[in-house]
Amino acid sequence: MEKYRRFNIKLTPQRIAIFDYLEGNKNHPSAEDIYKAVKKQFSTMSFATVYNTLEALREKGNVRELKIDEHKKRYDPDMSPHHHVICTKCNVIHDVFSDIGVHLPDEVSKGFDISGKSIEFFGVCRKCKY
């Protein structure tokens, strides 16, 4: 129980199952992936609970919502700074831990207060290549 306390949100069995599914998960799962996985334990699990929990985690900075997959949101529990590469055929997402020093010069920031950036790569993964 102690390990979940850091999330600072009310702990329910359903939420704990979601935390456990996400922990160390490198698959960048969609809401449906999470739903299906947790439904095995809790047959009444609903999407409302999945989305509610993901939103609670996101607010507290414990999960990142990825918009790289054009069909659905994907979620990443790894909060360390990194980028992603997605396979345009099978939609598998891999992490890219490369320090790409992008920053937007003032002259081109068009008066925006920049609060974030996202760098994504697209390609075909090894499996789909053959």
Next chain:
Amino acid sequence: MEKYRRFNIKLTPQRIAIFDYLEGNKNHPSAEDIYKAVKKQFSTMSFATVYNTLEALREKGNVRELKIDEHKKRYDPDMSPHHHVICTKCNVIHDVFSDIGVHLPDEVSKGFDISGKSIEFFGVCRKCKY
């Protein structure tokens, strides 16, 4: 008529109206923006035609589909290499013509054949700031 020939797709009045709306358009319009604009001329215009035309243009490399706005696809007729910054309050998108020399070192490309990349900035625009 000649100026549209380069698209290499069948020219219909509806499509020409869409081309004209897109030409030089810096607003990164959504499908609905295009639909509404063209409907003024063609009251029977349908979303099917808008999406069909956009897809035809995209296939031929004459429009870019932007995924930067999380609620809807946006379209950009400017095919020159550039990035975007979106306002998280009003969703206005500006172009960023800055040569950000990002490239993915082989060691971190995870066996992917990289075919594209996307760099996006998020922030609050001047208008929304006040």
Next chain:
DNA sequence: CTATCTGCAAACGTTTTGCATCTGT
């Protein structure tokens, strides 16, 4: 005890689809 969460179903907004009709070439 009560603020918050769960589960269900219905609603939502965008995009896609099926199909009968029409139109460029």
Next chain:
DNA sequence: ACAGATGCAAAACGTTTGCAGATAG
């Protein structure tokens, strides 16, 4: 002539919402 485009409505999709009942703290 005919491949392919149009227009309409319905369907599909991921996500959000309303609400009654349940539960963590």
